[in-house]
Amino acid sequence: MNFLNEYTIYSVGDHAVTIELSTTIDEETNEKVLCLFNHFMQQKPEEIKDIIPAYSSLTLVYDIIAVRKKYDISAHSAILQFIEKKLSSFTFCTASTNNCIVIPVCYDISLGIDLQEMAIAKNTDIPTLINLHLSKIYRVYMIGFLPGFAYLGKVDALLATPRKAEPRKKIDAGSVGIAGDQTGIYPVTSPGGWNIIGQTPIQLFNQQAPDNTLLKQGDLVRFEAIDIATFHQLKNKV
Template identity: 40%
Template sequence: MESIQPLGDQGLLITFGNRIDPEIHKKVRRLYEAIKKEQFSWLMDVVPAYTTIMINYNPLQVSYEEVRETIKGLKTHPRGKDLKHRKRKVIPTLYGGETGPDLEELAKLKDLSIDEVIEIHSRPEYLVYMLGFTPGFPYLGGMDERIAAPRLKNPRKKIPKGSVGIAGSQTGIYPMESPGGWRLIGRTPIPLFDPEREDPFYIKPGDILVFKPIDEKTFNQLEKESRWHHEGD
């Protein structure tokens, strides 16, 4: 790790680098998994991001120095099996039409056919660097620059839950209805966030996501089932 710095009197920030890079993220995830495994009583919250981990500790139980030294001690742990078993999760997506109102314009903008945009978007394996913005919103890496496009000039007040969008060279999925300026190219019928479930989150940091094009009939069927689709493990 490059540095550990205090974030006020109850937090600290561990930094591994300063660019979006799967190798740097691997270090983030390795330490994140190690921290979670320990179940420290002073640990109140932990947030892995692109190149950093934020830790929220209880200063009535532990000092900053103790937390820092404990974290430094963790990095020498041998590599666990955890990282070899990234979870691959499928996002069945109905592209275009009502569910993807900006797909046609995006295709025109990038001088591609609609089918080409779908093909380019659904081919890569995307790495979930982190979740943020709203519960369950994944920040993904790995999108093809050929379909990169700026945000809409006028953000929408309401984006339906499950919408798949593009902003700059990022793609993402809205787990709940929210405002936003991403270009919407499709929608998934499966719930990414459900507070009533014992595990409310379909997607976790470090997962691999794959978008799978589906037709309207499958969309409706899956929407009724509202099941999650894990692959591998």
């Protein structure tokens, strides 16, 4: 357990606690979170309703009534004891598969609807922005916001762009966006505030088996540019 160095535990409501490993976004911490997530998911007791890993923390959501039926102390105390016990039997492992998943993206301005505005704001041109997006291998830091929405980091400093002040009412499924130094792909059509630079024709979220979703925390992702004809061809296959 010593690899955890230090961590803090705090409540996020009367029915959830967060174990926070650090207050930074870095691969090492994120790997520890993933490891911890796998550890807690093993023999997960029924009264733990959800275990949610994020950049640098893990949150346990529990059923107060179910915990109280099982233990004679407050549910909060029982969960803290459960966490202590779980942490004491924990050894570090490399959790990531280091799978590198290639995602085809069409950066045509008909799909990358914010590219023009971003290029003007950054005093550069669209091909430079596209090449920057293609130049790196990204890590899936966490899944959140929408079913199967992967937060990938980190993008080149020039490409980093704050969220739009006024979110759009509808962003198409497959849209690839930038928010701060993160890039992500909308798995389903939804409202959203990310700056859209392109679209992938492939399906990210598997409704019937969400655990078989294409991207998982710890995966590596590389983008590959495709033209609009290929985009439509692949899209029709899906």
